[in-house]
Amino acid sequence: MGSSVSRLLRGPAVLYLPAxxxxxxxxxVPLFNVAWMSFTEPDxxxxxxxxxxxxxxxxxxxLNTFKTxxxxxxxxxxxxxxxxxxxARYGGAFGSFLxxxxxxxxxxxxxxxxxxxxxxxxxxxxxTAALVMLGWSPPPxxxxxxxxxxxxxxxxxxxxxxxxxYAVMRRIxxxxxxxxAGLGAKPLKAFTSIYLPLSLPGIANGSVLVFxxxxxxxxxPVLLGSPRDKMxxxxxxxxxxxxxxxxxxxxxxxxxxxxxLGLFALYSRFFGLDKxxx
Amino acid sequence: MQPRSLILTDLVKSYDRRTNAVDHxxxxxxxxxFVSFLGPSGSGKTTTLMMIAGxxxxxxGEIKLDGRAIEQVPPYDRNIGMVFQNYALFPHMxxxxxxxxxxxxxxMAKDVxxxxxxxxxxxVGLSTFGERYPAELSGGQQQRVALARALVFEPGLILLDEPxxxxxxxxxxxxxxxxKRIHKELGVTMIxxxxxxxxxxxxxxxxxxxxxxxxxxxxxxxxxxxxxxxxFVASFVGDSNLLEGTAGKGGVVxxxxxxxxATAATDLAxxxxxxxxxxxxxxxxxxxxxxxxxxGNHLEVADVVNYGDSxxxxxxxxxxxxxxxxxSRVAAGYEAGGRYGIRWNPANVQVxxx
Numbered sequence: 001m002g003s004s005v006s007r008l009l010r011g012p013a014v015l016y017l018p019a020x021x022x023x024x025x026x027x028x029v030p031l032f033n034v035a036w037m038s039f040t041e042p043d044x045x046x047x048x049x050x051x052x053x054x055x056x057x058x059x060x061x062x063l064n065t066f067k068t069x070x071x072x073x074x075x076x077x078x079x080x081x082x083x084x085x086x087x088a089r090y091g092g093a094f095g096s097f098l099x100x101x102x103x104x105x106x107x108x109x110x111x112x113x114x115x116x117x118x119x120x121x122x123x124x125x126x127x128t129a130a131l132v133m134l135g136w137s138p139p140p141x142x143x144x145x146x147x148x149x150x151x152x153x154x155x156x157x158x159x160x161x162x163x164x165x166y167a168v169m170r171r172i173x174x175x176x177x178x179x180x181a182g183l184g185a186k187p188l189k190a191f192t193s194i195y196l197p198l199s200l201p202g203i204a205n206g207s208v209l210v211f212x213x214x215x216x217x218x219x220x221p222v223l224l225g226s227p228r229d230k231m232x233x234x235x236x237x238x239x240x241x242x243x244x245x246x247x248x249x250x251x252x253x254x255x256x257x258x259x260x261l262g263l264f265a266l267y268s269r270f271f272g273l274d275k276x277x278x
Numbered sequence: 279m280q281p282r283s284l285i286l287t288d289l290v291k292s293y294d295r296r297t298n299a300v301d302h303x304x305x306x307x308x309x310x311x312f313v314s315f316l317g318p319s320g321s322g323k324t325t326t327l328m329m330i331a332g333x334x335x336x337x338x339g340e341i342k343l344d345g346r347a348i349e350q351v352p353p354y355d356r357n358i359g360m361v362f363q364n365y366a367l368f369p370h371m372x373x374x375x376x377x378x379x380x381x382x383x384x385x386m387a388k389d390v391x392x393x394x395x396x397x398x399x400x401x402v403g404l405s406t407f408g409e410r411y412p413a414e415l416s417g418g419q420q421q422r423v424a425l426a427r428a429l430v431f432e433p434g435l436i437l438l439d440e441p442x443x444x445x446x447x448x449x450x451x452x453x454x455x456x457x458k459r460i461h462k463e464l465g466v467t468m469i470x471x472x473x474x475x476x477x478x479x480x481x482x483x484x485x486x487x488x489x490x491x492x493x494x495x496x497x498x499x500x501x502x503x504x505x506x507x508x509x510f511v512a513s514f515v516g517d518s519n520l521l522e523g524t525a526g527k528g529g530v531v532x533x534x535x536x537x538x539x540a541t542a543a544t545d546l547a548x549x550x551x552x553x554x555x556x557x558x559x560x561x562x563x564x565x566x567x568x569x570x571x572x573x574g575n576h577l578e579v580a581d582v583v584n585y586g587d588s589x590x591x592x593x594x595x596x597x598x599x600x601x602x603x604x605x606s607r608v609a610a611g612y613e614a615g616g617r618y619g620i621r622w623n624p625a626n627v628q629v630x631x632x
Contacts, residue, residue: 194368
């Protein structure tokens, strides 16, 4: 036993050790703790789960979270695809400029960008001022609406989508499109029959990344959104900060985790596409 | 498949408005011909091909396909088959999907499509590979799929951009024979871009030798090889000895150090400079005393390169660098440092540009 451990410690496995230890202490133990609390606080049993699923408000929040994540994923895909496409296909100075802009926003913290949107969309912000100048009086409420939080989340997550799409698109050989044209395909047909399917792995990867990140959003919907369309992370926060109901909050966290893992399993079952095409 | 004719008139392509990548090219290709564009990289041959295919816009000049000007026609309406250097097979489609693609684009009926695809696959010998993906094929097989895809819609003109460049030597020779067979069977017009002179020699009806954006020589392989128009053509196509001298009387050219060389030329002005092409294989090596050489020239061998089927003797004769190629014989025994008599038939000496 002693000799096998020392052999392991000299082998490449030892390189995993720091990361494994770190994850154990700072990820697995707290996670296990949350799971434990969801079944033991305040009483042992599945009471917290029964309470969650029998509250139409809580289930509504969960569904709204998934709905919001789906909308954000779709809108960021729609906005990100052309940007990634131009950067990957035409490259050059303009392509690099696009990528620098995207990366800059990628490096800026979520919180800073969220506050920036508060200023821009606020009552005294430039958008409202512009609407008033155009004669829209009284100006519509923009901040603290579903639109504001969805819009901001789309902006926050778009760099993930763009960079993921770009990574896949850059590997799509430009001669495929020439070949398609030479074989008689008009540009739109060549795009839908060749480029779009070849970029599918990027769409799938980017969508999963954005969707799952969005599920856990806390700050943005709380700061920008309407109080009516709460997301689950905000609900968990309320439960802890205002109710001090650690057990209930833990149960909600576990529900979110299991739902996310389930979704991820579905994704890898149906969208293992990138392996198929090299 | 109705073969198509192609006429290029004063064709120019410039990327920077100062130098011409393609520099005033005139070329007429008859229907059903197999023409090679031969030249070093950067000579304009691929650019010319891309303009014919429609992927590059000419700066000036005219491209006529079957007598109709096509410069303004987008590539998807030109109906020209093209085989790319890297094959450009669509990785998410099977072999059948790839070959059927141009037919699907043309909304062909399902059963007609199946027949056509079957026929094209049979033609390139891949009938049993229809359900595979490109990644599951060898380089040679991918090349055949690309060819099948280029001819399945019966385009009448097929462009091939160094299609065999990535294949190993044996496979390349095999594919050359296959391509020629397909060309004969279909009677289609083919334009074949290559920098490999052997390929161009063995396959073409005519060769257009490109250099610096111009066609320096357009002719049959025999003409290009034995009667090259310019020094470049003489040195690029085949192995060559180029000797500079001064014309004398009766087609004789005086080469300094080497002596007078008789040629078949009749129109040399006495006293004018002349460039002689003597292919390494026109020489015969003779033992001293055995009839001796016509001119008394001797080759002082500095190096012997063994090609298996032939030997290349590199050395000097009369102060001129000379390469002499002789058939391999076990008993020949040529060595570096040796001195051998050489002779040749004057009928095989060419005056370049004459």
